[in-house]
Amino acid sequence: MAELASIGSYERGKGTGAAPSARPFWRIGYHTRVNLWGFAFVLPTLIFFAVFKYGPMLWAIALSFTSYDMVSAPQFVGLENYRTLLGDPIFRDTLVNTFVYIAGSTILLTASGLGLALAINTGIPGARHCMMVMFLTNLMPIIAVCLVWRLLLHPFGVVNQILQHFGFGRIDWLTDSATAMPAIIMVTVWRFAPYFMVVFLAALLALPDDYYEAAELDGAGPFRRFFHITLPLLMPTIFFVVVVSALLCARIFLMPFLITGGGPGNATRVLSMLIYETGFSYLKMGEAAAISVVLFAIMLVFTSLQMGLFSRSERIYV
Known part of the structure; x- marks a missing residue:
């Protein structure tokens, strides 16, 4: 009888067209739950970047408009720090040194990296072993590299002793303003x-062989194949290397600091060194923050230009 009563009540409800019970408001749909789980997994990374990257970046920009000596509270001074930098000859010389260092290192890094990759890609016996040996230099601690090269470039070091066998005199690599910056770049x-x-080697191995086979059938030599096939196809990789190497060189600090200390005089002092000296040696954190903002603006402009060229080259060659 209870079963019949329940069936009867169900039939009455069905016959009257009663609406089904609505889902409670606290129930979350499937797609919403998936999005929330994805956000939960990404949240630690967002917090990390907000606390340790973008937060200090915004704090440095705000600090550049203040006078702060790490003892008393920051005092707002407006654009006074930037006006001081424009009238500072040391800042101007350091800015020029930074541009020279970035330009020289970027050009040589791109050319030497491409040249080494082309040499390895020729398939000469033992080329891959040479690549492994050369890559070890990139794994050495930067402090050890700086200290070793400081000894090698000493006026009575190994480099000068080798050059003496070729008729060169003693060269003051690190104490002459004409050779100190080239030594750091080297x-x-x-x-x-x-x-x-x-x-570059990874990019070379990914190039299709069809173009080279067609060029060989047309009688194109190695130089024509390089300038008309290899180089245009490598343009996206070349622009990537230029951007990465320029950003790497723009924030270099340990090499000039440990090898020359910014000398002789002001010949090898770059903006990263000036930021450190202004902030921690002279306790002018406001001016140091202003210099860091200038360095950030230089890197931002350079990266934007390179990305524009990269996108245009990608439309042309791909």
Whole structure:
């Protein structure tokens, strides 16, 4: 009888067209739950970047408009720090040194990385073993690299003793303003060129063989194949290497700091060193933050230009 009563009540409800019970408001749909789980997995990374990257970046920008000595509270001074930098000859010389270092290192890193990759890609016996040996320089601690090269470039070091056998006199690599910056650039290329060699080698191995086979059938020599096939196809990789190497060189600090200390005089002082000295040696954190903002603006402009060229080259060659 209870079963019949329940069936009867069900039939009465069905006959009257009663609406089914609505889902409670606290129930979440499937797609919403998936999105919430994805956000929960990404949330630790977002917090990390907000606390340790973008937060300090915004704090540095705000600090550049203040006078702060790490003892008293920051005092707002407006654009006074930037006006001080414009009238500072040391800042102007350091800015020029930074541009020279970025330009020289970027050009040589790109050229040497491409040259090494082309040499490895020829398939000469033992080329891959040479690549492994050369890549070890990129794995060495940067402090060890700086200290070793400081000894090698000593006026009575190994480099000068080798050059004496070829008729060269003693060269003051690190104490002459004419050779100090080229020496720092040379050490930078020696340190980081194998990394970009691997990048170029990966790009070379991914190039299709059809173009080269068609060029050989047309009688094109190695130089024409390089300038008309290899180089245009490598343009996206070349722009990538230029952007990465320029950003790497823009924030370099340990090499000039440990090898020359910014000397002789102001010949090898770059903006990252000036930021450190202004902030922690002279306790002018406001001016140091202003210099860091200038360095950030330079890197941002350069990266934007390179990305524009990269996108245009991608439309042309792909």
